[in-house]
Amino acid sequence: MDLGLKGKGAIVTGGSLGIGAAIARVLAREGCNVAINYRRHDTEARKVVEDIEALGAKGIAIQADVSVYADAEKMVRTVVEELGRLDIMVCNAGITWDGVVWKMTEEQWDQVIGVNLKGYFNYNKAAALHFKEMKYGKIVNISSINGMRGKFAQANYAAAKGGEIAMSKSLAKELGRFNVNVNVVAPGLVLTDMMENLAPEFQATALAETVLGRFATPEDCANLVAFLCSDSSRHITGEVIKIDGGQYI
Amino acid sequence: MSRVGVIGIGHGRFGRRSDATVQELAFEAFREALTDAGIERRELDASVIAAVPEYHKQRSVAGVVQEYLNLNPLPTWLTEVACASGSAAIRTAWMAIQSGLHEVVAVIGCQKMTELATADILALMGRVGEVQWESVFGTTFPGYYAMFATRHMHDYGTTREQLLQVAIKNHYYGARNPNALFQKEITMEKALASDPVASPFCVYDCCANADGAACVILAKEDKARAMAGDQVVWLDGLGCATASMSVLRRPHLTGLPSAHEAAIQAYGQAGVTAREIKVAEVHDCFTIAELMAYEDLGFCEKGKGGKYIEDKLPYIGGGGVAVNVDGGLKAKGHPIGTTGVSMAYEICRQLRGECGERQVPDANVGLTHNVGGIGQYCFVHVFKNS
Amino acid sequence: MFSWFGRVSFVPYSKVQDFALHLRNGYLMGSRCKACGFQTFPPRADCPECMSGEFEFVEYTGKGTVWTYTRIDAAPTGFDDDVPFTCVVVELEGGGRLLGWSGETLPQDEVDIGMDVQVVPRIFEDTPDIRVFYTIEKPGTTWHKAPEPHLG
Numbered sequence: 001m002d003l004g005l006k007g008k009g010a011i012v013t014g015g016s017l018g019i020g021a022a023i024a025r026v027l028a029r030e031g032c033n034v035a036i037n038y039r040r041h042d043t044e045a046r047k048v049v050e051d052i053e054a055l056g057a058k059g060i061a062i063q064a065d066v067s068v069y070a071d072a073e074k075m076v077r078t079v080v081e082e083l084g085r086l087d088i089m090v091c092n093a094g095i096t097w098d099g100v101v102w103k104m105t106e107e108q109w110d111q112v113i114g115v116n117l118k119g120y121f122n123y124n125k126a127a128a129l130h131f132k133e134m135k136y137g138k139i140v141n142i143s144s145i146n147g148m149r150g151k152f153a154q155a156n157y158a159a160a161k162g163g164e165i166a167m168s169k170s171l172a173k174e175l176g177r178f179n180v181n182v183n184v185v186a187p188g189l190v191l192t193d194m195m196e197n198l199a200p201e202f203q204a205t206a207l208a209e210t211v212l213g214r215f216a217t218p219e220d221c222a223n224l225v226a227f228l229c230s231d232s233s234r235h236i237t238g239e240v241i242k243i244d245g246g247q248y249i
Numbered sequence: 250m251s252r253v254g255v256i257g258i259g260h261g262r263f264g265r266r267s268d269a270t271v272q273e274l275a276f277e278a279f280r281e282a283l284t285d286a287g288i289e290r291r292e293l294d295a296s297v298i299a300a301v302p303e304y305h306k307q308r309s310v311a312g313v314v315q316e317y318l319n320l321n322p323l324p325t326w327l328t329e330v331a332c333a334s335g336s337a338a339i340r341t342a343w344m345a346i347q348s349g350l351h352e353v354v355a356v357i358g359c360q361k362m363t364e365l366a367t368a369d370i371l372a373l374m375g376r377v378g379e380v381q382w383e384s385v386f387g388t389t390f391p392g393y394y395a396m397f398a399t400r401h402m403h404d405y406g407t408t409r410e411q412l413l414q415v416a417i418k419n420h421y422y423g424a425r426n427p428n429a430l431f432q433k434e435i436t437m438e439k440a441l442a443s444d445p446v447a448s449p450f451c452v453y454d455c456c457a458n459a460d461g462a463a464c465v466i467l468a469k470e471d472k473a474r475a476m477a478g479d480q481v482v483w484l485d486g487l488g489c490a491t492a493s494m495s496v497l498r499r500p501h502l503t504g505l506p507s508a509h510e511a512a513i514q515a516y517g518q519a520g521v522t523a524r525e526i527k528v529a530e531v532h533d534c535f536t537i538a539e540l541m542a543y544e545d546l547g548f549c550e551k552g553k554g555g556k557y558i559e560d561k562l563p564y565i566g567g568g569g570v571a572v573n574v575d576g577g578l579k580a581k582g583h584p585i586g587t588t589g590v591s592m593a594y595e596i597c598r599q600l601r602g603e604c605g606e607r608q609v610p611d612a613n614v615g616l617t618h619n620v621g622g623i624g625q626y627c628f629v630h631v632f633k634n635s
Numbered sequence: 636m637f638s639w640f641g642r643v644s645f646v647p648y649s650k651v652q653d654f655a656l657h658l659r660n661g662y663l664m665g666s667r668c669k670a671c672g673f674q675t676f677p678p679r680a681d682c683p684e685c686m687s688g689e690f691e692f693v694e695y696t697g698k699g700t701v702w703t704y705t706r707i708d709a710a711p712t713g714f715d716d717d718v719p720f721t722c723v724v725v726e727l728e729g730g731g732r733l734l735g736w737s738g739e740t741l742p743q744d745e746v747d748i749g750m751d752v753q754v755v756p757r758i759f760e761d762t763p764d765i766r767v768f769y770t771i772e773k774p775g776t777t778w779h780k781a782p783e784p785h786l787g
Contacts, residue, residue, distance in 0.1 A: 385641020
């Protein structure tokens with residue numbers, strides 16, 4: 001299927017690692033020019049840009065704290081200038097800082113909400129301002145099945161992930177008239193470095209839940225995201241698509 | 250062709266008539282007209298009712314009026330062309346008589362404007378223009394005429410003061426007409442200070458809605474002479490023309506092409522020119538409308554309407570045609586279906602010499618100019634008293 | 636879907652209802668008669684010249700001059716939150732006239748008869764449903780057009 005992404009411009013937040021990096025590479029494979037942002041992993045970010053350029057597309061990496069709106073606005077401006085256009089915004093940057101509620105500090109809560117939920121608001125808003133003028137745009141927000149079912153010791157992360165879903169639906173309603181699609185991809189467990197920090201018994205429990213008997217690769221998620229960034233999915237908006245191998249049905 | 254004459258006239262009080270239904274209002278005017286004609290109800294052949302139905306809760310107003318006036322089983326029907334309905338009904342009655350189908354026809358204009366809830370009335374008024382391309386942007390009736398005024402001021406240098414002079418004149422005469430809604434004169438200071446409605450108009454540029462009824466009874470020539478003798482006023486010239494509903498398709502916005510065309514027809518048929526007209530009732534729904542009427546009807550040259558009123562020519566004894574010396578729509582109020590009949594009533598009184606302090610000297614030829622909406626319909630009638 | 640057009644709609648259906656769809660995508664469409672070529676704005680399905688019912692949409696530049704205008708202070712129902720607004724009638728390049736609101740680049744007290752203007756397609760942003768309109772702006776005002784989607 002030719003997704004028709006050749007020459008388009010995309011931003012992927014948290015694009016130096018894991019799902020974000022895979023999304024950036026897959027979009028580049030489809031001919032899209034991609035800008036990523038990252039917090040700490042500058043080496044990995046540079047490697048992603050190299051891979052993008054090896055695929056024949058243009059790549060940019062910007063260091064950013066996604067919880068700052070002004071940086072989001074600046075990144076959109078920079079990308080429109082340097083890539084020539086912006087058609088796609090994928091919000092993926094996220095952190096975890098687990099703990100059961102009676103031990104969870106305010107800082108744990110604020111940080112996770114600030115990076116995950118506020119961060120998505122910042123980039124969704126900056127993109128919306130551009131897309132509504134262009135009368136075209138694709139926003140994909142990466143959530144999690146934990147945002148739909150909750151998770152032990154992840155009240156903050158689950159709240160952010162659930163909030164991203166409600167926010168995305170609201171934006172779909174507001175932006176539909178401008179020909180902008182807003183969708184959510186909700187993975188289950190994905191083979192990334194975030195997952196490597198999980199204890200083996202948690203991994204095993206998760207695998208047992210998953211009817212397909214395997215975990216998603218970052219590329220599995222990226223393929224779905226690429227589809228949602230294309231006009232092949234032009235009639236899908238305000239939707240949440242799980243990609244969890246049947247971990248949560 | 251033999252003539253058709255008005256043998257009897259009647260008029261009710263205009264205003265917020267929350268004391269009466271539309272048929273009760275009609276009865277006031279009808280009773281007065283019958284008495285004035287000196288005839289019995291059974292001497293009528295038919296009636297024509299003028300009303301704008303959307304403002305009434307009662308559907309098919311003509312039927313309920315006919316019943317209440319105890320005119321069953323005589324023929325009746327409604328004529329409606331917005332604010333020109335009254336004159337359209339008169340033209341219809343004239344045609345019915347000239348065709349030979351009827352001999353004596355009562356024309357009753359009756360209208361309530363205040364029966365619906367305010368929000369419903371406002372919503373109705375919001376649909377006054379071309380609803381597909383214009384009303385969707387909140388055009389209003391004053392807004393449309395205001396666009397004419399903007400253009401007239403640009404092309405001819407007409408001023409706001411000249412426009413308001415029209416209102417001042419009409420309130421002066423309205424204060425001397427017991428049937429008028431507004432009984433007080435107004436000053437230029439008060440007018441200029443009133444709330445803006447649609448630039449360049451303020452409240453005093455605009456007529457007010459009102460409830461009210463009027464009636465004229467028409468008869469074919471030999472019947473008219475037999476029934477009413479010297480009192481007959483002859484309807485000798487009838488003009489009617491239409492123009493686009495939408496302001497987007499008018500050739501210009503400094504006059505009403507339909508009025509100009511209707512006047513040519515009416516003058517031609519009556520064998521008169523504008524110079525012979527002594528007294529006129531014109532459709533002053535807004536000040537600019539009367540000003541444009543002076544020009545469209547040939548009372549003055551195109552563009553000179555502002556000067557005409559500034560020099561006080563349309564006052565009694567002013568040297569020009571005496572215009573709206575019963576207060577016009579501005580001071581009487583504007584029950585939209587009734588207004589055309591009210592205009593005919595005043596011209597008949599003038600031509601009969603019955604207007605007392607408001608009498609125009611030697612009034613022998615009079616004219617009514619009745620416009621529907623923003624000029625999509627216009628009826629001009631020329632009356633003579635001999 | 637003609638009901639998309641205007642702040643308040645009174646007309647849900649029309650033979651030219653795709654006008655609203657095109658307007659949403661940023662295209663101002665008039666009509667041209669396929670039989671005799673008569674072109675006009677607003678678009679109409681039936682030709683006033685030759686009576687044919689075969690028409691096609693034709694894109695207008697939106698350039699024009701002010702023919703007349705008025706600033707409305709007393710609002711009709713449904714427009715209470717919009718007053719005061721200025722209704723402007725524009726004579727359009729391409730033929731026909733258009734009535735719309737003066738926009739942000741054109742302060743109400745600067746509107747004057749004869750001035751050159753640009754009509755710009757707009758989408759209402761404060762309504763829960765899709766509503767489209769146009770504003771009258773200074774010449775040179777630009778806007779973006781969406782790629783035309785499938786119609787129907």
